[in-house]
Amino acid sequence: MINIKLIDSELKDWAVKQRRYFHMYPELSGQEYQTAAYVRDRLKEFGLTPDLKFSTPNIVARFYGTEGKRTIALRADMDALPLQEEGNKAYTSTVSGVMHACGHDGHTAILLSVAKWITSHAEAIKNNIVFIFQSSEEESPSGAKKLVEEGVLDGVDAIYGVHLISDVPLGKIGFAEGFSMASSDDFDIIIEGVGGHGGNPQDAIDPIYIATHLIQAFQSVVSRNLHPLQAGVISIGGMQAGNSYNVIPHQVKIQGTIRAMTFETAQMMYVKTEQLTKSISASFGAKGHYDYIPGTPPLYNHPEACETAKKVIIDTFGEDAFLSLDPSMGAEDYSFYVKEKTGAFINVGMKSEKSSYPHHHPKFDIDEEAIPTAIELMIQFAIQG
Structure with a gap:
């Protein structure tokens, strides 16, 4: 195994410089054109030609190994969040109301650095590598789903992704095996009743009152069906x-989310919430309209990929570096990749004084000491995956 724990300071400094550039110029989901152009230019400098068959602003490039018996995909997400950054960083976002508050600037810099290292050590890489710089992880429609539909995983044997995570200590790396992150689907409900005067409720069909029954009943889906x-x-x-003290409105609009750890559970919860919406509304003489909005499926870390990942972590960073993590009810559209192909999604810890705020917080920041660890990890996946 190649010892890449000795990644030189020049590559580390280069990676941090890229990350800070991406942080200063964030772009929202589906709008990452400047980021994509920057990534494209760097890849061309490394001798990699982005594949033009994939929809913009996604960037996909292939490296051909010395043997090419296996093809390993590596993925990074590029989008930022609609948040106004707070704090006094030297590299604060220059875009009002937009910031990288989830670490995607780091992920993009990490994968770009991996591409730089691999192309400069081409003789050491036997596998083919697919570099995926993905748009729109934070919003629907999912960038991962679109890329999968466009064939980004054609010919791929395994896929790996990393996430810099602020609730795992710096220096620790881990994952949950099997179903590790939840699905995330949304719904819109309209309860259509009959409006009326607040002093004469007998002449109305009160959709607010019906909504209280529906919200209570939804909790039984989990407590009595799961x-x-x-x-x-x-x-x-x-x-x-x-919007009045004494007027019963004619309708109520409700928005919500369903999260589940298996495909079967997600489907059951969808069916039950739709049934309850219609039946409870009807029992009061109202109409219940239910619109289900599919999001991301559960994220499944495949056992064989987890075995490879654990070996890489322990061999490269030592047994103490590995953490077996609990599943999370958070969601990630990386799940679309591992729904189709063997793979794993790995959390690289960065919890420290510098990275003490949670993801999606306006003062969120990356502890950049975690970046070389993530680069080493992804290079080893390219080699051993």
């Missing part, structure tokens, strides 16, 4: 109804 050892969450994120 196995107690399985995970599922239904959360109501919004409700709009009326």
Whole structure:
């Protein structure tokens, strides 16, 4: 095994410089054209030609190894979030209301650095490598889903991705085997009743009152339909109804999310919430309209990829570096890749004084000491995957 723990300071400094550039010029989901152009130019400098068959602003490039018996895909996401950055960094976002608050600037810099290292050590790489710089992880429609539909995994044997994570200590690397992250699907509901005067409720069909029954009933989907050892969450994120003290509105709008740890659980929760919406509304004489919005499936870390990942982590960084993590009810569209191909999604810890704020917080920052670790990890996946 090639010892890449001795990645030189020049590559580390180069990676940090790239990360800070991406941080200063963030772009929202589906709008990462400047980021993509920058990535494309660097890849061309390394002798890699981006594949033009994939939709923009995604960037996909292939490296052909000395043997090419296996093809390993490596993925990074590029999009930022609609947040106003707070704090006094030297590399604060220059775009008002947009910032990298989830580490995607780091992920892009890491994969770009991996491409730089691999192309300069081409004789050491037997596998073919597919570099995936993906748009739109944070928003639907998913960039991963689109790339899979366009054939980005054709001929790929395994895929690996990393996420810099602020709730795992710096120096630790880990993952949950099997179903490790939840699905995330949304729904819109309209309860259509009959409006009326607040003093004469007998002449109305009150959709607000019906909504309270529906929200309570949704909790029974988890508590009385789901196995107690399985995970599922239904959360109501919004409700709009009326704007007066003494007027019963004619309708209520409800928005919510369904999260589940298996495909079967997600499907069951969808069916039950739709049934309850229609039946409870009808029982009060109202109409319940349910619109299901598919999002991302559960993320499944394949056992064989996990075995490779654990070996890489222990061999490269030592046994103490590995952490077996619990599954998370967070969601990630990397799940579309591992739904189709063998792969794993690995968390690289960076919790420290510098990286003390959670993801999606306006003061979020990366501890850049985690970046070389992630670069080493992804190079080893390219070699050993």
